[in-house]
Amino acid sequence: MSGIEIPDDVVEAVRRAEWITVFTGAGMSAESGIATFRDADTGLWEKFDPAQLATPEAWQTDPALVWGWYQWRARLVRDAQPNAGHQALAELARDRAVMVVTQNVDDLHERAGSDVVSHLHGSLFAPRCSHCGRPYQGTGADPQLAVHEMRVEPPTCPACLSAIRPGVVWFGEALPADAWRTAENVFAASDVVLVVGTSGIVYPAAGLPMRAIESGIPVVEVNPDESALSAVVTHRVASSAGVGLPALVTAVRAAG
Incomplete structure (x- = not known):
């Protein structure tokens, strides 16, 4: 009951x-x-402000860092x-x-x-091209990498060779x-x-x-x-x- x-x-x-x-x-x-954005027990990621990572500006500045963070988050979901x-x-x-x-x-x-x-x-599971917007069907990087490495290089779009971005809405986006x-x-x-x-x-x-x-x-x-x-x-x-x-x-x- x-x-x-x-x-x-x-x-x-x-x-x-x-x-x-x-x-x-x-x-x-x-x-x-x-884990929520601000869960203290996040290992490599606890010193980062999620609100700063989940922005177009963060992606432009350091796409490997942002991609690594989202790979880590995707791994948490897969394990849940x-x-x-x-x-x-x-x-x-x-x-x-x-x-x-x-x-x-x-x-x-x-x-x-x-x-x-x-x-x-x-x-988290609908990545797309950062330039042409084409949905990405590949496997992407191994999410296990994000457990040990903060920066994980994003895959590239097979159509235009631009970086694949996480399929989420960032702060400031419509x-x-x-x-x-x-x-x-x-x-x-x-x-x-x-x-x-x-x-x-x-x-x-x-x-x-x-x-x-x-x-x-x-x-x-x-x-x-x-x-x-x-x-x-x-x-x-x-x-x-x-x-x-x-x-x-x-x-x-x-x-x-």
Whole structure:
């Protein structure tokens, strides 16, 4: 037993929904053991400021350093496993349409079996050419290198021979237009929105649940901590994703 009691109105809103949009942030993956940007126990990387590495300027100055850092991050994700929250969302999708819009750059939703319709901030596993934008299908550098060496030379694009860059959105860059358009569309079509593990302060992404709230769509927050959205959501479940989501799915199934 999880010990979490899901309010009846939350259960009913989800049970009746035919289309559910799930909006996830960093808290969704925390229980999978993925280190946050500022985790002190990062070996070679602890002396670097992630906010300085995740920028176009850092890439222009030292692409090998930036590529090495993202290789290290990709290795952390490969070593992690989807948690009970990821699994619960995949289970929920067996009975109804569940569309995941995530701010996370990992692939844990997909590995759990969910349909991720939009990676708003890109993906660690979708590198592309820094010049022509062509998706890169190669294996890239061995991520093990980033454990021992900070600088790892990025591979080159087979089409134009420019450096391959990480497929993430850096600070100061616009969100991918297609990902944003898709997110807007699925939010607008939702019967209910679940907001899981996000602070609600990173814009423009945080504007999506706010727009749903203003449109009268029920918005359920699952977060152990209060966020910028907590005061305005329709319902709130004060729990982590790994506990609250399985409890919610169990309650919905029990309600028929």
